[in-house]
Amino acid sequence: MAAVTAPGRVVEQAPLVIQAQGSFAVGGTVVRQPGTFDPARPVMPQGQTLHGDHARVFYQVPQNRRQLPLVMWHGFGQFGKTWETTADGREGYQTIFLRRGFPVYLVDQPRRAGAGRSTVAGSVSATPDDQRWFNMFRLGRWPEFFAGVQFSRDAEALNQYFRQMVPDTGPFDPQVATQAVSALFDKIGPGVLVTHSHSGGLGWTVAMMNPQVRGVVAYEPGSGFVFPSGEAPPAMPSAAGPLEAVEVAKAEFDKLTRVPIVVFYGDNIPAQPSPNPGEDNWRVRLAMARLWVEAINRHGGDATLVHLPQIGIRGNTHFPFSDLNNVQIADLMSDFLARKNLD
């Protein structure tokens, strides 16, 4: 269907046939200010409400759709854009999986981007930090890219990549975030949750909250690994600080053993401690993810960890789904969905 002539150049794509598309807010709350609204003084809050803390969702349903939709949830500092056009201008997961017949729902979590209406005031910093993310997202060690990294060397690609960051418009609150995404599953019914980084741990929570989550694909989950009470491993020290496991009631944990789960990690994660927090961070996260997958399976679950270099796929960053080889990465996800009867 896609005729790829060279990385970053896609020509003669078949058209997308979309049965329905649109957007909506889901979840959230309403704050009410006591008093009486005075229409002559509309800037006074008395008697007014604020609808906020919802998620914003943009969805597309292809013709001849598969049954289960994919709900794609971005990570820290990101929004639905994560899954759209890649930094170097190729199709992202939004469109790749539409082509593969899946309804695709892109989430902006509460207090982020199109879901910016927060019930708690916030402040937005303008502190330069692009280089922090260049290292943390494992494009390389600024200003050098990793040899063989699956990221375009075109300057415009890095420009686009930096510009897809967005700030929080209010304090991050895991309960607010997970309730809104759970409300999305209440609205749309059964589906597969696709998470990235920060939403990885939040995604386990949503999967425990809502039985409509029928499978989870987690790209590089970064925190929130849940273990049954008494079974959490000790915190793992790293140059980025200690990574703590999270204990939950066994009955809650067991809910995660009832859905197929796959976890992917990319390349350039050091095996030994590194003084670079942007890399050492991922060393302990990958190590914790291995313990977590073992715990899920020990309790009768169905979790798989795929460390991409171990299957011969090299150079992936923290964003495998938008890397230069993202069609290959998507094929791995398609295989998982097929094997687990989620497609």
Next chain:
Amino acid sequence: MAAVTAPGRVVEQAPLVIQAQGSFAVGGTVVRQPGTFDPARPVMPQGQTLHGDHARVFYQVPQNRRQLPLVMWHGFGQFGKTWETTADGREGYQTIFLRRGFPVYLVDQPRRAGAGRSTVAGSVSATPDDQRWFNMFRLGRWPEFFAGVQFSRDAEALNQYFRQMVPDTGPFDPQVATQAVSALFDKIGPGVLVTHSHSGGLGWTVAMMNPQVRGVVAYEPGSGFVFPSGEAPPAMPSAAGPLEAVEVAKAEFDKLTRVPIVVFYGDNIPAQPSPNPGEDNWRVRLAMARLWVEAINRHGGDATLVHLPQIGIRGNTHFPFSDLNNVQIADLMSDFLARKNLD
């Protein structure tokens, strides 16, 4: 193509055939912090950059496209959502005009929603103000809707409507906003600019900056009416404060006389001064728009003002393009584009 059974219920829509879709950042600037980046202390800003102040754009190009794309720019407190699914769940301009063969580009202006990365720090208030917007956007006089208003009485519609507001993530700066949207026209070439409310005046600026703007459709422009030096009318007092005209050099103004322009206003705009700022605001804006259209035409331009009630179309709010009769409103826009050879 669309079989509408009742307001808010659309069934058996033909599928959309999309040749290409995607998203990108455009325009913006880069801030550089002096010093040297220390990878061991990545939260320190020294030596780091911040890419910000761009616009975020989501676009779709239908199969068998018309030549000129439509660039849709939201108003105050809004983002690209303005043009997506309506509050009561029907298709908005994004999808309506895709069906009519136009490439559609939805903008989030700099420091808003998906373009939230600002080079200047900001603060986000959580002050309740839904009722302010209910009145200002002329749904009615809270808590009553106007009789016959083109807005669903379904409670969920109002819930969705309130939730499509988003805050600024940095100080609003008209130069930042207009430069980013002008950069979009530099990137995509000739097109038609569709503005709403706050982007109305900004849109005149972009049309003066960039000859790629080949026509302008303005829904309820709220400020920034430009007149040649020496020809600005006096400020118009209102219950919402005075509305000031803006003077520009005659040579700049003349650029607006070279493109077809249509301006639409909805219903429930009082003809006489009202103590309600949410209504009186629009009285002077409509009056100023009339003087502005006269000035454009006096100088050889081609501008039309359509006050919808005067052509028998009743009940429109500040958002005619998403009101219950938005297909009828879209037909008026299609007629304009056809008459001016912009389709």
